[in-house]
Amino acid sequence: MSDEPTPSQHMPIVSSSHLASEDAMALSEFEYALTMMNNAFQRWMQSCSSTSGMPELSPLDILVVHNIYHRNRPKRIADVAFTLNIDDLHTVSYSVRKLAKFELVEGTRQGKDTFYGVTDKGAEFCNQYRDVREQCLVDALKRMNLNDQLGEVATMMRTLSGFYDQASRAVRSL
Template sequence: MKKSEYFPIVSSSHLMGKDSVTLSEFEYALTMLNNAFERWMLSCSFASGLPELGPLDILVLHNMHHRDRPKRIVDVAFTLNIEDIHNVSYSVRKLVKRELVESERRGKDTYYKVAESGREFCAEYRKIREKWLVDAISKLGISDQLGELAATMRTLSGIYDPASRAVRSL
């Protein structure tokens, strides 16, 4: 075997066509990254004192803390690109029960904001993230590339979403 030969790393070779090798490779890498990211969130949450939170709970809490503005469940789901609002609603109920999030009624709508204990958790999560994740990534010298990659991934989500809607209409 020549050193220059390239073998893609994929998890589902049966999905690869001649024009989709790199897409299959990307999707496998995305799966690995998503699983590693969820494992990271769980570990960081555990170290921050809340081992009972799941990945979605953590994402919802951080999203609610973003810009320190009360948000509706539908707004959180939209921002996180989550179609099943019931999952976000369940997560919010868990966060309210643990007194990490508080609710307030405004007319017909319920808005949620992060409580003081939620702020403390987010601050501790940030400290741990800075020490163990941000430092490790900064040593790789890829911070600029991460921004470009994030923009590309957001663009790709704009391709997957309409393709998903189209397939549902079959």
């Protein structure tokens, strides 16, 4: 009997076969899909940012400016890092300095803390990005009736991020 899958069987696609043990095949397949999704998402963000007039921004810069603009409430660097699940505050701090250099955000001191908000130019960029996103991505997904499924996938991915966070803590004690 052959171990080759028949055309109707699911054929796992993984990037690192040495990690794809019998017990970890689905996890390996998920991690490869997540890697592909992350890279495609970052490429998309940069393309959308370029079309919106800011080709200089990295994917992290784009996430940071949108997070600062979220609900139009100023935020501390630590708040942005926490929300985006980033441990290294220095990368967020660097991104905020870069965004300030491009006049997309500005800081205001309140006691010991600095709170950052978007400038008019930053709001204009975020809104232009939203418009491009609506035109090129949202409409295509709407035609495919994926909204409900995307919500379920997002919930599952947030839950899985907790498993990865816990595993990260556990591995540090080995």
